[in-house]
Amino acid sequence: MGDDTSSPISRVFAVLELAASAGSISVAQVVEVLGIPRPTAHRIVATLEGMGYLQKLPGRSGYGPAPRLVGLASDIMSATVVYAPLQLALSDLARRTGETCSIAMLAGGEVEYIASAYGNSPLTLQFQAGQRTPVHCTSSGRIFLANMSEERLSRFLATGPWQGITPHTITDPKALRxxxxLIRRQGYATNDSEFIVGVVGAAVPVRSEDDRILAVLTISAPKIRMTLERLTGFVPAMRSAAARIARAI
Incomplete structure (x- = not known):
C-alpha cells in the first residue's frame, strides 16, 4: 500500500487496498492505518459501501470486499496479459487430472471463483466465475481460514455452529478448528461430501513471494470415479500449478 494518502482519491484506493489485503476492516482501523480523521474515514467507507465495493460483514462491525470489488478484480485479471498464463496453468492441470480445476478468492466472508478449467472426464463439475460458496464447508474456504490470524479466526469461529449444508458438514467450531x-500442518485442505454429497475436493494456497495468500487453487471431482486418497495424490501437481499461477498474478 502506498504511503501518500493526502488526496481524496488516494485515500479511497488506500481503503480498498486495506480491505483487500486484510479481508475485513473497521472505521477505527482506517483511521489508525491511514492517519486520517474519523469523519473522513467513515465517509469513505460509507461511500464505498453505497457503491457496492464494500459490504458489512454479518454479525460483525467490520466491512469486507463486496461482489462489485471482487468482480472488478476478476475483470481486470481477465483483461490483462497475466490472465493467459493463469488460465494456461489451470488448463494444464485440468488436462493432467481430468477434473475441474478452479481459482478462488475470499470475498466478504465467502469464497468466490474467478476462473476454472475443465477436464475431459464425464460428469465434470462446473464452477462459473462469480459463483460463491461458504468458507466453513469447502476445501478452498478452509485454506483461507487456516491462514487467518488467530484473532481473525477466533472471530469467525465465534459465529458457529453453522448450518449443515449436507449430513457430512462440520458445523461445530471446535471440530473445525x-x-x-491439520490443514496448517499438511499445507492443503480436503473435502468429502461436506458441500455437495458425492463430491470430493482438494485445495492448496497460491502464495506471493512474501508468503501472503493471493488465491486458492482447487480440484473437484465426483466420488463415483475419484476417491479422496487418489485426489490428494494430485497435491504435488497442484502446488506446482499454484506456483505458476502466483508468478502470473
Missing part, C-alpha cells in the same frame, strides 16, 4: 490445525 481441529481440521484447520
Amino acid at each position: 481441529e481440521e484447520l490445525l
Whole structure:
C-alpha cells in the first residue's frame, strides 16, 4: 500500500487496498492505518459501501470486499496479459487430472471463483466465475481460514455452529478448528461430501513471494470415479500449478 494518502482519491484506493489485503476492516482501523480523521474515514467507507465495493460483514462491525470489488478484480485479471498464463496453468492441470480445476478468492466472508478449467472426464463439475460458496464447508474456504490470524479466526469461529449444508458438514467450531490445525500442518485442505454429497475436493494456497495468500487453487471431482486418497495424490501437481499461477498474478 502506498504511503501518500493526502488526496481524496488516494485515500479511497488506500481503503480498498486495506480491505483487500486484510479481508475485513473497521472505521477505527482506517483511521489508525491511514492517519486520517474519523469523519473522513467513515465517509469513505460509507461511500464505498453505497457503491457496492464494500459490504458489512454479518454479525460483525467490520466491512469486507463486496461482489462489485471482487468482480472488478476478476475483470481486470481477465483483461490483462497475466490472465493467459493463469488460465494456461489451470488448463494444464485440468488436462493432467481430468477434473475441474478452479481459482478462488475470499470475498466478504465467502469464497468466490474467478476462473476454472475443465477436464475431459464425464460428469465434470462446473464452477462459473462469480459463483460463491461458504468458507466453513469447502476445501478452498478452509485454506483461507487456516491462514487467518488467530484473532481473525477466533472471530469467525465465534459465529458457529453453522448450518449443515449436507449430513457430512462440520458445523461445530471446535471440530473445525481441529481440521484447520491439520490443514496448517499438511499445507492443503480436503473435502468429502461436506458441500455437495458425492463430491470430493482438494485445495492448496497460491502464495506471493512474501508468503501472503493471493488465491486458492482447487480440484473437484465426483466420488463415483475419484476417491479422496487418489485426489490428494494430485497435491504435488497442484502446488506446482499454484506456483505458476502466483508468478502470473
